[in-house]
Amino acid sequence: MSNKKILVFGGVGQLGQCLSKVSEERNLSGLVFLDEIAGNILDLDILRALFQKESPDFVINCAAYTAVDKAEDEPELCEKINSLGAANLAQFCAEFKATLIHISTDFVFEGNVPVLLKETDVAAPINVYGKTKLQGELEIAKYLEAHYILRTSWLYSEFAGNFVKTMLKLGAEREELSIIVDQVGTPTYGVDLAAVILDLLDSGQTAAYGTYHYSNDGLCSWYDFAKAIFEISGTKLKVYPIPTSAYPTKARRPSFSVMDKTKIKTTFNLEIPYWRDSLVKCIHAIK
Template sequence: MKTLVLGASGQLGQCLKAVAVERNIDTLDFPDEAAGNILNVEKLQNLFAEKKPDFVINCAAYTAVDKAEDEIELCRLINQQGALNVAQVCKEFGATLIHVSTDFVFEGNEITLLKEDDIAKPINVYGLTKLEGEKDIENTLVKHYIIRTSWLYSEYANNFVKTMLKLGAERDELSIIADQIGSPTYAIDLAGAILDIIASGKEAYGVYHYSNEGSVSWFDFAKGIFELSSTNVKVNPIPTSAYPTKATRPKFSVMDKSKIKSTFGIAVPYWRDSLKVCISRLVS
């Protein structure tokens, strides 16, 4: 199966490349940002005509959650119009789309596992534009998988784990938010799950949730990072109110993964086990 990865230079794109190498998969193509520009339909059409993909993985997104509150038009252009462009070109060329979305499509005010068919009610611009992109894909293309994930980290790009390791080496004490609960996700694991879906040969299209198992606060996540990396730093729990941000975050956004596990037989690692793997690679 020929697979085209859009947004190849981002965190998940780099993880897909790493997992493909690890699994000896040579059917993935990683075009540069110019050739795979999701805002340029003509370039996408040229790329699809040349590569003739069976699957397209769209990792391209605007993900600066706080900046999005000020850059609404740009965020919507990438997360909604970009997603629509990809869906339309996939339809034109008969390709199946795997599109990556977010737990931020949910309000997150109730302490209950979030299922794929729960009502989405975003509370920030980023989440709203990602939901708009989801809806445009659903209304345009039958052959699609939308995978919502959360709290992505890896050895690649900028993310919470790398930031904590840097700050932990520089400071004696840190204050981390303790009243936002979610599931950290090792992007290498997500990449593997996406490739498992492609390899399954199933046409069980629709929305799926994927994150690592377990739930923690950012405070607990940071403590885990420092424990597993043997970083000696004092971590203080603080409420969201003590660290105001432009964008409001969900208080509880832990997703139910039973659908993706039962449909594709995907094993989902526990968050701390995956964190241990990532840190061993970062500090080795």
């Protein structure tokens, strides 16, 4: 893969920074990391110039509108970025014969029953963010066969803003916190996801195009996640479990969105780390 050209849209965001870290560790030189100006996925002129200049073999789309509650107030902007932007990239990838890796979310599911979610399960999102991400998936499938859609969940890392870094900050400032206990999912360490993205590109498995679920293994509630963060980091404070109803938000969230990773494990022969083991690595990296 060392001689392949890879464009990374949303390249300075959390996952983009994780990809940068992993690609440096692997001595990969062909990645071009684009911020939201240089790689504006809504500007067709910018996109055409980029594809003509770089002639990429692969495109990784980490660009997304991810402010779940704010999306309820800005549905048009959210839809533009998450749906139209994805469609634009898919069409240019089709024209320039590039393979697209697109990052999606567990929020495409309603998540109202405690069973592992498979790629073939019916998607029925319950908020604007989830609806626009599902639209983006459908747009990609409409325009481009050569694509991988990776649905992930609860992304965190040592980069950018995320739940782990917020908890560490609050843990240093407060003596007690109340955290939601009745939303269950799986945290995903961005560095693990970045490694898997690069592994997919390296696999050359063109027969394997399609949608995959990837998070770390295991499951927990937000309360369990927070408790683990404080325990691993040696932060002393009281943490109280509360129901979703005690912390109302603009956007509804799935109560159970644990994804089945069997497909990606068997197709690409992957071993996926347990969420808590990866959390230990991240907290060491932050400290």
